[in-house]
Structures are given as structure tokens and as C-alpha cells.
Amino acid sequence: MNTTDTLIPRPSHVEPLDAPAFTLNSTARIGATGPAVPVAGQLASLLRRSTGFALPIVEDTRPGDISLEVVETLDGGPEAYVLSVTEEGAKLAAATAAGLFNGVQTLRQLFPAAVEGAAPTDTTWVVPAVEIADAPRFAYRGLMLDVARSFFTVEEVKEQIDVMTQFKLNALHLHLTDDQAWRIEIHDPGSAGNPSGLPYAKLTGVGGQGAVEVSTAVPPRGNSGFYTQQDFRDIQAYAASKNVLVVPEIDLPGHVNAALAAIPQLNPDSQVKPMSTTAEVGWSTLTADLPATYEFVREVLNQLAAITDGPYLHIGGDEAHVTGHDDYVAMVQQFVQIGAETGKAVVGWNEFAAVDLPEGAVIQYWHGAFEPTVQQAEKGGSQVIMSPAANTYLDQKYDPASPIGLSWVEGGPFTWSEYYNWDPAQGGLNDQHILGVEGPLWTETVRNNQQAQWLLYPRAVSLAEVAWSGQEVRNAGDFRRRLGALGERLAQQGVVFQEAPDVEWSAASMWPFPEAGTSSTPEYGTIEA
Ligand code: TNX
Numbered sequence: 001m002n003t004t005d006t007l008i009p010r011p012s013h014v015e016p017l018d019a020p021a022f023t024l025n026s027t028a029r030i031g032a033t034g035p036a037v038p039v040a041g042q043l044a045s046l047l048r049r050s051t052g053f054a055l056p057i058v059e060d061t062r063p064g065d066i067s068l069e070v071v072e073t074l075d076g077g078p079e080a081y082v083l084s085v086t087e088e089g090a091k092l093a094a095a096t097a098a099g100l101f102n103g104v105q106t107l108r109q110l111f112p113a114a115v116e117g118a119a120p121t122d123t124t125w126v127v128p129a130v131e132i133a134d135a136p137r138f139a140y141r142g143l144m145l146d147v148a149r150s151f152f153t154v155e156e157v158k159e160q161i162d163v164m165t166q167f168k169l170n171a172l173h174l175h176l177t178d179d180q181a182w183r184i185e186i187h188d189p190g191s192a193g194n195p196s197g198l199p200y201a202k203l204t205g206v207g208g209q210g211a212v213e214v215s216t217a218v219p220p221r222g223n224s225g226f227y228t229q230q231d232f233r234d235i236q237a238y239a240a241s242k243n244v245l246v247v248p249e250i251d252l253p254g255h256v257n258a259a260l261a262a263i264p265q266l267n268p269d270s271q272v273k274p275m276s277t278t279a280e281v282g283w284s285t286l287t288a289d290l291p292a293t294y295e296f297v298r299e300v301l302n303q304l305a306a307i308t309d310g311p312y313l314h315i316g317g318d319e320a321h322v323t324g325h326d327d328y329v330a331m332v333q334q335f336v337q338i339g340a341e342t343g344k345a346v347v348g349w350n351e352f353a354a355v356d357l358p359e360g361a362v363i364q365y366w367h368g369a370f371e372p373t374v375q376q377a378e379k380g381g382s383q384v385i386m387s388p389a390a391n392t393y394l395d396q397k398y399d400p401a402s403p404i405g406l407s408w409v410e411g412g413p414f415t416w417s418e419y420y421n422w423d424p425a426q427g428g429l430n431d432q433h434i435l436g437v438e439g440p441l442w443t444e445t446v447r448n449n450q451q452a453q454w455l456l457y458p459r460a461v462s463l464a465e466v467a468w469s470g471q472e473v474r475n476a477g478d479f480r481r482r483l484g485a486l487g488e489r490l491a492q493q494g495v496v497f498q499e500a501p502d503v504e505w506s507a508a509s510m511w512p513f514p515e516a517g518t519s520s521t522p523e524y525g526t527i528e529a
Contacts, residue, residue: 003128006109008482009168009465010473011134020087024066024111024125026053028089031061036068038241039100043068046108052120066090066107068100079170079243080135083107085127098170101243105166106132109489113506116492138424140385140436141467142171142247143394143460145452146443148178148258149212149279150222154231156449158238163453163495165242167464172239173247173314173438176227179257179276179284182207183226184248186303193299196265196292200299206275207258213277216403217445221277229307236309247347248304251316252297253286253323253331260284265292279444282321288330298338305342312362313344317352329355336361347385357382362435366393374428383435386424390414392463394455395442398498404445405455415500416483419462420476437467450496450511457490457497458483 003016024047032040037057043066044055061067066089074080074095081094081103092103108115110130114123143164145152152160161172176184186200194200204226211222227235236246260266260273267273268287286293305313315335320328332348333355339346345360353363353372357380364385365373376382386392389409396414397405407413424434439460446452465479480503487505490497497509 003110003130005482005485006113007106008109008461008479008486009468010478010482011106011132012470012473013131013133015131017086017129017131019129021129022085022087022090022127024051024053024127025064026051027064028053029056029058029061029065031058031065031067032069033059035070035097036100039097039104040068042101042241043104043107047111047115050115050117050120051123051125061089063088067092068104069093070097070100071095074099076133076135077139079139079168080133081106082134083130083132085110085130087129090127098243101165102134102136102168105168106134108166113485113488113492116489118492118494136168136468137431137470138434138436138467140171140245140438141169141464142173142385142436142438143169143456143463144173144175144387144438144440146175146178146395146441147183147227148175148181148251148443150443150447151181151183151211151225152223152449152452153225154227154235157235159449160452160456161239161242161244163457163493164460164464165244167461168468169460169464170243171245171247171436171438173249173440174235175249175251175440175442177207177250177258178255179278179281180212180222181210181224181226182258182262184232184250184304185226185228186300187229189299189303196295198263198265198292198296198299200263202262203259206262206272210258210261210275211277212279212444214279214444217447218403218451219447222443222447229303232307236307240309245310245312246308247310247312247314248308249314249316249347250297250300250304251318252335253288253293253316253328254282254284254318254320255316256286257284259286259296263292263296266290266296282319285320285323285327286331288323288327293331294334294338297335301335301339301342305344308344311345312347313339313342314347314364315339315352316349318349318366320351325354353382356380364438366440370427374433377429377433384429384433385435385438386429387438387440388422391419391422392437392439393442394439394459395444395446398455398500404451406442406444414459415498416458416462416480416503417476419459420466420474420479422466423471424466437463439463453496454498454509454511457495458486458500458503459498461486 208226340358347362484504488507491507
């Protein structure tokens with residue numbers, strides 16, 4: 001195996017050195033000062049766990065150590081890093097802590113796979129001599145987790161963050177509301193801020209109990225629950241410590257049944273709707289000529305903006321099939337304005353490109369006509385997050401017989417290569433228009449982290465490389481080899497992955513997914529075809 005066979009995503013410049021390797025031994029230390037210290041701490045915890053070495057964090061280094069340094073003048077943008085490994089040690093430099101975090105993920109992949117182990121093993125910790133200079137192609141490299149159809153606890157979300165960050169993915173979009181459920185606490189603003197007396201506490205009181213129910217999923221009914229505002233902050237702080245930005249979504253003006261079931265004033269007849277568990281889409285809507293609609297959206301977006309550290313608020317906009325076109329435009333035009341007034345940049349699914357977007361708005365392209373997105377990007381200056389369903393939808397089946405996943409996207413089934421062999425710069429968009437790439441994981445058929453991981457990996461790794469590595473260093477055959485090598489690391493971490501049959505995996509997945517029609521592990525229950 002050569003040096004780069006373990007690096008994923010592939011760095012922009014790698015120069016293996018024809019020189020003796022570095023061996024980390026028990027007396028090694030990690031050098032860091034100032035903003036490099038927390039990142040050094042993260043590297044130390046990983047290495048201490050698998051090596052059993054003390055690895056103290058120190059200010060000055062000597063031969064045999066690893067050093068992390070913030071060098072503000074370093075080129076390549078905030079997430080770039082340079083890593084140099086010689087017999088004398090490993091030196092990592094970046095302009096920011098985020099860049100160092102990225103470099104640490106690369107260094108981690110240069111160690112033997114046993115570095116991912118949960119307990120010390122007797123391994124010689126050799127790192128090949130190499131010079132790496134690396135920077136991302138796109139600033140936004142995301143996954144979306146649909147916590148509305150089936151809830152994921154704070155701990156489960158943190159676990160997902162732990163896995164994704166090793167591939168330098170840096171954005172987590174949380175789809176917080178949908179027809180089946182409402183997952184984020186909204187406080188009662190008090191009488192002055194609540195002229196219509198909307199019962200905001202019912203959003204989670206009623207809406208938080210909901211979940212999807214489909215006969216093919218195991219178990220059929222999704223999980224209930226919701227995040228308090230403190231939970232949301234907690235997820236966000238954890239994400240930030242791993243260079244991940246959280247993007248919260250309130251889906252409007254469709255996908256709102258849970259809100260209609262909680263708040264009578266959002267309905268034209270002032271009667272709450274029943275909660276619903278169906279996976280059907282496009283059948284609910286807010287009402288354009290009810291003043292409560294705008295009062296509600298303003299309060300919700302204001303509260304969400306107040307607890308969101310990142311620059312983005314996602315306001316949905318997709319599949320409003322029962323909203324008349326004029327009503328759609330009337331509402332979404334106001335919603336983007338309300339969103340912008342919170343001080344955040346609004347993000348929406350590409351349908352929302354039908355309205356005049358405020359400055360800084362971001363369009364998430366997923367499906368349908370591409371022209372409105374391209375036009376707004378070229379003329380209006382909106383940036384685009386590329387999530388074309390056939391190249392990024394992580395909820396799609398790997399195989400028609402797969403027990404988990406959906407199959408509505410044309411061109412499927414989809415394995416790692418459909419998510420690898422595409423270029424986000426397409427149809428008139430160039431890299432300047434593109435903020436980045438995101439893979440959505442819708443959870444109609446997903447009930448826990450193992451099932452989620454099975455759909456995510458390895459396809460999310462394909463997306464990570466599409467988002468990070470320039471076209472000039474990407475190559476499917478080479479990527480397939482590196483995926484094979486990754487198997488061992490995922491297995492060491494206890495991460496479930498799909499054993500794509502065209503990849504030579506270096507280890508088996510911890511739970512190779514059972515075939516449809518067979519009954520298997522307690523975690524999965526019985527899988528129906
Ligand atoms: C379409 S993609 C949806 C979601 C579904 C998904 C299932 C998008 C913006 N809306 O409501 O969960 O298909 O793949």
C-alpha cells in the first residue's frame with residue numbers, strides 16, 4: 001500500500017518522501033500553544049486511547065514529537081493545512097483551528113488502522129514520511145439528518161458528528177419539522193409578543209410526540225421526542241468543537257401538519273388537524289391570508305435565529321403541492337424577508353427560487369428544473385448547495401432488495417459510485433456559485449444510528465471527496481481502493497457500512513446488513529422485503 005491509499009478525501013498535494021518514516025513512541029509529546037491547544041487535546045485523546053502513551057501537551061517540541069501550530073499567514077483559506085512528516089516527527093500548521101482539525105484527520109489516517117481501536121494494542125505506530133498541502137474545493141460539506149420523521153437523541157446526533165468529521169465534512173443540516181412531527185422547543189413569548197395567543201408549547205407538547213409509520217421499516221413506527229433549546233445549543237457546541245456548523249430547518253409553507261395539529265389559529269377553520277404518521281408528502285400547507293401564519297413564522301424564526309451560532313436558517317420551501325402558486329409566492333416572499341430580518345442568511349430547497357431572494361440567500365438544489373437556481377445564482381448572486389437527488393440522496397436504496405431506504409429517485413439503485421462520479425459544477429454553475437455539497441438522509445425507513453450509518457457509509461465518503469477534493473485529483477478506481485482500506489478503520493470504530501460488492505474491503509462491516517426476508521440481529525429486528 002502506498003502513502004495515499006489511506007487518505008480519504010484525497011488531499012490536493014501529496015508528496016511521499018523517499019526517507020525514513022516517523023515512529024511515535026511512548027515518550028512522545030504533542031506541542032501546541034494558544035488556539036492549537038484544544039485541537040491538540042483531541043488528537044491526544046485519540047492517540048492515548050489506542051497507543052496507551054501519555055502524550056502530554058507541551059509548549060516546545062523536540063525530535064520524536066508531533067507539533068500543531070496556528071500560522072495566520074498560511075495560504076489556502078481558513079480550512080487549509082500543511083503537514084510534514086519526517087523521521088524527526090510530524091509538523092502540522094494551519095491558519096485556523098479548523099485547518100488544524102482537518103490536518104489532524106489526515107494525520108490520523110496516516111497511522112496504522114489500529115489507531116482507531118478503543119483500547120491500546122501492541123502496534124508499531126509508524127507514519128510514512130510525506131509532505132501534504134491541502135485545502136477544500138468547497139466551503140460547505142454537509143450531511144442532512146431528518147430528525148422529524150424519526151427522532152435522533154442528542155447523544156445519537158453527537159455520534160453521527162464523530163463519524164462524519166473524520167472525512168472533513170463540516171456542516172450538519174437538521175430537518176427539525178415536518179408533517180409527522182415538530183422537534184424544536186419554541187417558548188411562549190409572553191402576552192406582549194403573542195397577540196393571537198398561539199399555544200407555542202403545543203408544538204413540542206403535541207408535535208414532539210409524532211413520528212412516521214411505514215410497514216417496511218424496523219420498527220414500523222419512528223421515534224418520538226424533541227430538542228429543548230438547550231439541547232440544540234448543546235448539539236451545536238459539540239459540533240463546533242469538531243469544526244461542524246449546524247444548519248436548522250423549519251420546513252415552510254408545506255410539510256407543516258404537525259404545526260397545524262398543535263396550533264388551531266394556523267388553520268382557516270381554527271380547528272387543529274389530527275397528527276399524521278403517513279410518509280406521503282405535499283399534502284399540508286400554511287394559509288397565505290391568515291395573519292397568524294406570519295406571526296407564527298416570525299416568532300419561530302426569531303427564536304431559532306437567537307439560538308443558532310451559524311450564519312444560516314433553512315426555511316424549507318419544498319413540495320408545497322397543495323399550496324396554490326400565488327399563495328406560495330405570497331408566503332415564501334414574506335418568509336425569506338422575515339428570515340433575513342433575523343440577521344441570518346436564508347437557505348431553501350430550490351422551489352423557493354420562485355421568489356425574489358434577499359442578498360446572501362442560499363439555494364439548495366435537489367430536484368426538478370435547474371434553470372431558476374442557475375438564474376438566481378448568476379443574476380441574483382445567491383450561492384448554491386448541490387444536493388441533486390441522484391448523486392447525493394443518502395436515503396435511497398443500494399439495491400432493490402435492500403430492506404432500508406426509498407427508491408423514488410430515477411436512475412437507482414445507488415451505491416458509492418453514483419455519489420462519486422459527478423461534478424457539482426454543472427448546467428452553467430461554476431465553483432464561484434457553489435457554496436458546497438450536501439447529502440440528505442431522510443428517515444422514513446431509518447430508526448437508529450446503525451441503520452443510518454449503513455445508508456451513509458460509504459456513500460457519504462464519496463460526497464466528502466466530491467466536496468473536498470478538486471476534480472484533478474479525483475479518480476474512481478483510486479477512490480475504490482481507498483474505500484477498501486477504510487473498511488478496517490470503520491470496523492475498528494464500530495461504524496456500520498454497506499459492503500459494496502465491487503470494493504475489496506480490508507475488514508467486514510460490523511453488521512453486514514441482512515438480506516430482505518431474513519430475520520437477523522436484535523438491532524435490526526425482522527426485515528420485510
Ligand atoms: C422528498 S427532498 C422530500 C422529503 C422526503 C424525501 C424522500 C425534499 C426536499 N423533500 O420530504 O423525505 O423526498 O426521499
